[in-house]
Each structure stands twice: as C-alpha cells, then as structure tokens.
Amino acid sequence: MPPILEVAGLRAGYGPIDALHDVSLTVDEGEIVTMIGANGAGKTTTLMSVSGVVRPRAGRVTFGGNDLRTFPAHEIVKLGLAQSPEGRKIFPRLTVLENLQMGAFTRKDPPGIAADIEKMFGMFPILNERKGQAGGLLSGGQQQMLAIARALMARPKLLLLDEPSLGLAPQIVTQIFGVIRDLNQNQGMSVLLVEQNARMALKVAHRGYVLETGRVTFSDKADVVLNDPRIRAAYLGE
Amino acid sequence: MSPPVKKPFAIGWEGAIFLALLLYPLFPIFESLFFRATQRSLGEQLPLVFIFALLAYGLNVVVGYTGLLHLGIAAFFAVGAYVAGIFTTAAYSFGWPFWVVLPLGVLAATVLGLLLGAPTLRLRGDYLALVTLGFGEVTKFTLRNMEKITAGTRGLSPIPPPSLPLVPPSAWADDYRPFYYLTLGVLILVALLLHNLERSRLGRAWIALREDELAANCMGLNPNKLKLAAFALGAGLAGLAGVLYATRLTSTADPNAYDFNRSIFMVCCLILGGLGSRLGALVGVIMLVGFDNILTPIIDSKIQEWFPNSGGRICLSFTGWRLAIFGLALILMMRFRPEGIVPSSRMKHELHPDEAVSNGIDPITMGRNTGEVETLGRKGGQS
Ligand SMILES: Nc1ncnc2c1ncn2[C@@H]1O[C@H](COP(=O)(O)OP(=O)(O)O)[C@@H](O)[C@H]1O
Numbered sequence: 001m002p003p004i005l006e007v008a009g010l011r012a013g014y015g016p017i018d019a020l021h022d023v024s025l026t027v028d029e030g031e032i033v034t035m036i037g038a039n040g041a042g043k044t045t046t047l048m049s050v051s052g053v054v055r056p057r058a059g060r061v062t063f064g065g066n067d068l069r070t071f072p073a074h075e076i077v078k079l080g081l082a083q084s085p086e087g088r089k090i091f092p093r094l095t096v097l098e099n100l101q102m103g104a105f106t107r108k109d110p111p112g113i114a115a116d117i118e119k120m121f122g123m124f125p126i127l128n129e130r131k132g133q134a135g136g137l138l139s140g141g142q143q144q145m146l147a148i149a150r151a152l153m154a155r156p157k158l159l160l161l162d163e164p165s166l167g168l169a170p171q172i173v174t175q176i177f178g179v180i181r182d183l184n185q186n187q188g189m190s191v192l193l194v195e196q197n198a199r200m201a202l203k204v205a206h207r208g209y210v211l212e213t214g215r216v217t218f219s220d221k222a223d224v225v226l227n228d229p230r231i232r233a234a235y236l237g238e
Numbered sequence: 239m240s241p242p243v244k245k246p247f248a249i250g251w252e253g254a255i256f257l258a259l260l261l262y263p264l265f266p267i268f269e270s271l272f273f274r275a276t277q278r279s280l281g282e283q284l285p286l287v288f289i290f291a292l293l294a295y296g297l298n299v300v301v302g303y304t305g306l307l308h309l310g311i312a313a314f315f316a317v318g319a320y321v322a323g324i325f326t327t328a329a330y331s332f333g334w335p336f337w338v339v340l341p342l343g344v345l346a347a348t349v350l351g352l353l354l355g356a357p358t359l360r361l362r363g364d365y366l367a368l369v370t371l372g373f374g375e376v377t378k379f380t381l382r383n384m385e386k387i388t389a390g391t392r393g394l395s396p397i398p399p400p401s402l403p404l405v406p407p408s409a410w411a412d413d414y415r416p417f418y419y420l421t422l423g424v425l426i427l428v429a430l431l432l433h434n435l436e437r438s439r440l441g442r443a444w445i446a447l448r449e450d451e452l453a454a455n456c457m458g459l460n461p462n463k464l465k466l467a468a469f470a471l472g473a474g475l476a477g478l479a480g481v482l483y484a485t486r487l488t489s490t491a492d493p494n495a496y497d498f499n500r501s502i503f504m505v506c507c508l509i510l511g512g513l514g515s516r517l518g519a520l521v522g523v524i525m526l527v528g529f530d531n532i533l534t535p536i537i538d539s540k541i542q543e544w545f546p547n548s549g550g551r552i553c554l555s556f557t558g559w560r561l562a563i564f565g566l567a568l569i570l571m572m573r574f575r576p577e578g579i580v581p582s583s584r585m586k587h588e589l590h591p592d593e594a595v596s597n598g599i600d601p602i603t604m605g606r607n608t609g610e611v612e613t614l615g616r617k618g619g620q621s
C-alpha cells in the first residue's frame with residue numbers, strides 16, 4: 001500500500017529565508033510517525049506546509065494520492081487531514097462546544113457531528129463539564145485536550161499534532177498520549193506527531209524522524225531512534 | 239454543569255429597550271415631558287437613532303464579529319441614499335415606489351461591497367483600514383462632482399414617502415409615528431436576523447476568524463470568503479440604512495453627510511457601546527446621537543442665554559468643543575473599559591479574566607495550580 005502521506009524534497013520558508021531545505025518523510029496508513037528536533041529546526045513549518053498554511057517552495061506533498069500543492073489550506077481539511085496547531089490555538093472566546101463545532105466546519109452531517117461531540121466528551125469528560133465555558137478559561141491541559149478533540153471532529157484519516165505536551169504536567173501528557181495511541185490502535189488513524197518531548201514521542205510512535213535546521217538527518221524505527229547513542233545524547237538528555 | 243452561554247441578561251435588556259421604544263408613541267405624556275425639557279420632539283429624533291443603529295449593526299458585522307477595521311462604511315450608506323434619490327425623485331423618470339427601492343438599495347450596496355472587498359480583503363489590518371478610508375473619500379468626492387447624476391451638493395429631492403395601507407401620504411410629514419414605526423420595525427427585524435446569525439455556523443466562523451485566522455484556516459475555514467461575506471452583509475445593511483435615511487430626510491442631502499466623519503462616528507458608537515455586541519451598538523448610537531442631536535444644541539442654547547454677546551466665538555459654543563469631548567470620552571473608554579459599555583460576553587471573558595476567577599472559574603494562567611491533575615485523574619481515566 002502506498003503511504004498515506006508522502007513528503008519529498010520539501011523546501012519552504014518565510015520571506016527571504018528558507019526554514020526547510022530538504023525534508024522527506026512518509027506516513028503509512030495506520031502508523032504513528034514522530035518528528036523530533038530542537039527548537040527552530042522546522043518542525044512546525046513542516047506541518048504547516050503539509051496542511052497548506054505555509055506554501056511549499058519546492059518538493060512534493062502527496063496525501064492519499066492528492067498533490068496537496070494544488071489545494072488551498074481550507075480544502076485540504078476536506079481530504080481528511082486535520083491539524084492541531086502548536087500552542088493550543090483554540091478559539092478563546094468561543095465556548096468549548098463551539099470550538100468542537102468549528103472543528104467539524106467542513107462536515108455537513110449534523111447527526112454525525114453531534115455523535116462525534118459525544119464521543120469527544122467520552123474521551124475527555126472534563127470538556128463535557130466545561131462545554132458552556134469560553135475556551136480561553138480552560139487550563140492549559142484542558143485547552144490541549146480541546147485542541148486535539150477539535151481536530152478529531154474533522155474525522156481525519158491523518159492527524160497532525162504539533163507539540164501536544166508543551167508546558168503540561170506529566171500526568172496530563174500521559175493521558176494525552178494514551179488517547180493518541182488509542183485512536184491509532186482502535187480506529188486506525190494515522191498520526192504525524194511533532195514533539196520536543198522526544199522520549200515520550202518515540203515510545204508511542206512506530207517510526208521517528210530527526211530534523212535539524214531544515215533537514216532530516218536521521219530516521220528509523222522508533223525503538224532504534226530511541227536507542228541510538230547520538231540521539232540519546234542530543235535529544236534525550238543523556 | 240455550566241449552562242450554555244446564552245445571555246438572558248443582555249437579550250433581556252435589548253428586548254426591554256425595543257419594547258419601551260415600541261410603546262413610547264402610545265404614551266404622549268413622555269413626548270410632551272421631553273418636549274418641555276428640551277424643546278424637541280423625541281419622536282422626531284428617534285427614527286434617526288434607529289437608522290444609525292442599523293448602520294452600526296452593519297459595521298458591527300465587519301468590525302465587531304469579523305475583526306476587520308472598516309473606515310468607509312458611510313460610502314455604502316451613501317449608495318442606499320442615492321439609490322433612493324435616483325429611483326424615486328422627479329429628476330429621473332423611474333419614480334419607483336419605496337418598497338422596490340428599499341431592497342434595491344440593499345442590493346446595490348451589497349454588490350459594491352463585493353466589488354470593493356474581493357480584491358482588497360487579502361490585505362491585512364492597517365492596509366484594509368486605509369483602503370476603506372480612501373474608498374469612502376473617493377465616494378464622497380464622486381457624489382459631489384458628478385453633478386449631472388447626483389445633483390452635487392444640492393442633493394436629489396424630494397424623495398416621496400413610502401406608501402403603506404392605512405397611512406395617508408400626508409401623515410408622513412405631519413406625524414412622527416409612521417416613520418418611527420417603519421424604522422423601528424426594520425431595526426427589530428434586522429436585530430432578530432443578526433441574533434440568529436450570531437449563533438449560526440457562519441457567525442461562529444466569523445468569530446473564529448477574528449480570534450485566530452491561522453487556526454481557523456486549519457479547521458477548513460476559507461478566510462477570504464468569510465471576510466467577503468461579512469463585508470457584503472455590512473455593506474448591505476448600510477445600504478438599507480441609507481435608503482431609510484434619505485427617505486426620512488426626503489433628500490439625499492449634501493454628500494458631506496456621507497464623509498469620513500460619518501464613518502468614524504459609527505466606529506466610535508461601536509467602541510463606546512462594545513465591539514461585537516448588538517446591544518452595545520444600539521446603546522452607543524443612542525448615546526452619541528443623543529449627545530450630538532439633543533444634548534449639544536441644548537447646551538448651546540443655554541450658553542446663548544448666559545452669554546448673549548458671545549457673538550459666535552467658537553470657544554464659547556459647545557459645538558466647538560464637541561469633538562474634543564468625544565475624543566476624551568473615547569480615550570477614557572479605551573483606558574478603563576475597553577470592552578465598551580455593554581460588552582459582548584465573548585469580549586468580556588478576554589479582557590477581564592480576573593472577574594472570571596471571582597466567579598469561580600480558573601483562567602488559563604491558574605489552571606495548572608488548581609488541582610487540574612486530580613480532576614483529570616478522577617474524571618478522565620481513559621488512558
Ligand atoms: N512566521 C514566521 N516568520 C518568519 N520566520 C519564521 C516563522 N515561523 C518560524 N520561522 C523560522 O523558521 C524556522 C523554523 O521554525 P519552526 O518551524 O517554528 O521550528 P520548530 O517548530 O521546529 O521549533 C525558525 O528559524 C524560525 O525562526
């Protein structure tokens with residue numbers, strides 16, 4: 001089976017500067033792939049180039065057989081690719097419920113949307129308790145759950161997660177990663193997970209990529225990456 | 239379980255204001271009390287308030303809901319007024335009735351809004367403000383200079399009153415009530431429409447876009463299309479207000495009625511009342527139009543009484559200080575109550591999170607120390 005996502009020779013950036021020089025990666029159907037790297041390596045830019053918010057300058061991005069470079073960002077969601085952006089970009093003035101509804105913006109099946117909202121409440125009960133509150137009033141961990149739930153509301157085949165553990169207490173990180181693994185195992189959802197918390201990410205992922213200043217410098221099965229002495233020294237603090 | 243954020247309180251006030259306005263003409267005692275105090279008919283003034291409230295509603299869709307700074311709303315107001323002027327007055331041979339011209343004015347303004355918006359809405363923040371400002375000024379000068387079409391500074395007149403069953407044509411001039419109820423009726427209808435729109439998919443999308451365009455884009459929202467929709471609706475409502483305005487004055491008036499001052503005045507009404515809030519727009523308009531059309535002339539005539547020999551020196555007339563007071567009020571507002579007098583509940587949350595704390599809600603900054611972990615452990619044991 002061809003990979004669900006294939007990025008080849010991607011170059012992208014902002015203004016005169018290229019943030020990505022040459023990024024290639026694949027995500028297979030039903031796979032969790034993580035991309036680790038230092039701050040500023042280009043992880044966010046990679047995800048943004050896939051979701052179409054940043055336009056690639058060279059290279060190929062193929063998702064489910066579609067050349068994503070020919071789609072505007074708002075069309076890409078409809079193809080089954082959802083993103084939970086870095087920094088929990090929930091809508092602070094919309095309620096928790098409205099945030100979830102925004103996640104399903106491209107869908108036209110109200111009963112399905114309502115059922116999925118219930119599903120999210122089952123997965124994150126705290127969101128149910130707070131559903132009438134403005135998103136901005138949630139705590140950091142709750143906002144991250146909302147951001148993930150909101151992305152899931154699009155019923156994506158591939159979920160892009162940008163640093164879901166950023167700034168969260170360890171217990172919450174564990175819970176969130178548990179949900180990610182669960183979605184992958186029980187629903188076969190593919191995940192591209194960007195993390196600075198490399199250890200956590202490599203434990204949940206099948207394969208890992210290491211990104212350094214806009215280039216992929218290393219990639220292998222997650223446990224191989226996790227046990228590589230250089231990676232351990234550079235990213236796992238050993 | 240927290241209830242969903244309906245705003246019974248704010249809706250209640252808006253409803254109460256509309257109800258009071260609907261009842262006002264039924265109790266002439268108020269009209270005569272007001273007249274004794276101010277030498278003015280409140281019933282004559284209020285239709286103007288209703289018309290500007292419509293204009294403020296339109297601007298609020300663009301500036302309040304969607305967060306685009308629009309400084310040229312008066313141009314679309316003018317389109318409505320001139321459609322009324324051209325299609326009803328004897329200067330042209332159309333002579334169409336009000337009820338045809340009203341939707342036509344809305345349509346014309348909407349189309350113009352689309353034409354201006356389509357190429358410019360990609361611009362960000364300040365640039366959009368400049369383009370709309372420039373467009374407003376160009377429109378004013380065009381109206382003034384294309385005398386053959388617009389009658390220049392003389393204006394197109396007389397615009398005939400609407401025809402309504404049971405209301406004889408002469409009543410529109412002799413009695414304030416027909417126009418009062420016409421404009422109030424339109425205002426209430428538009429308020430109901432906006433009430434539903436705010437809760438619709440489109441209304442939420444506008445707010446999401448204002449909050450975070452990037453995240454909204456990631457959700458599959460098309461920012462350009464949404465902005466264009468807001469811009470067109472804002473323009474259409476301004477056109478509606480324009481038709482009513484010219485019909486009320488029976489003339490398109492001087493093109494200066496549609497200049498930058500008008501646009502900025504409307505922005506001030508929104509800021510004063512509370513951006514994004516319908517009730518705020520209404521209250522802002524009542525306060526500023528009241529200040530301009532009622533309070534200022536009263537104070538001026540008092541000054542005339544006290545200083546009979548002021549001889550028109552501007553520093554001794556309140557009108558001369560009007561804009562300074564305006565500016566000061568806005569600065570104070572921005573400093574002490576940036577969400578406006580009657581804020582939309584959404585804005586209040588953001589600008590005063592500490593009030594939320596006292597209501598027992600933990601804001602973002604405190605979430606991590608308020609037992610979140612335990613809460614999750616108890617309620618969210620899914621992993
Ligand atoms: N909006 C932006 N404008 C200009 N430069 C940016 C922008 N976003 C990121 N960059 C630059 O691009 C590079 C990659 O950033 P990013 O993709 O955010 O890295 P990461 O997510 O790995 O921390 C950095 O050098 C960063 O400074």
Ligand SMILES: [Mg+2]
Binds near residue numbers: 043044045086
């Ligand atoms: Mg990043």
